[in-house]
Amino acid sequence: MISNYTRIDPDFAPETHDVGSSSAQSSAIITGSGLVRIATTTHCHIKFGANPTATEEDILLPADHVEVFAFKSGEKIAFLHHGGGSGEINISAVD
DSSP, rough: OOOOOOOOOOOOOOOEEOOOOSSSEEOOOOSSSSSEEESSSOOOOEEEEEOOOOOOOOTEEEEEEEEEEEOOOTTTEEEEEESOOOEEEEEEOOO
């Protein structure tokens, strides 16, 4: 049995978004565990909240990185490319 893994919540369809030079948001994310997994192909800033707007002062995720965050179910994630450019972000609820 594998014990060190992340189980993606089957009740939430993972979202992939383009990350650009303007802040954008995910849909509301419902997670029973209170955790979300975020993977990104580019340097980007993220912010959590009911109606968040990401700025370059917010949490920075480096390119090609995966991170799991504690998260309030029902909130959204805003994302913004660091320093211009583009890339992708993938957001999954963790079971």
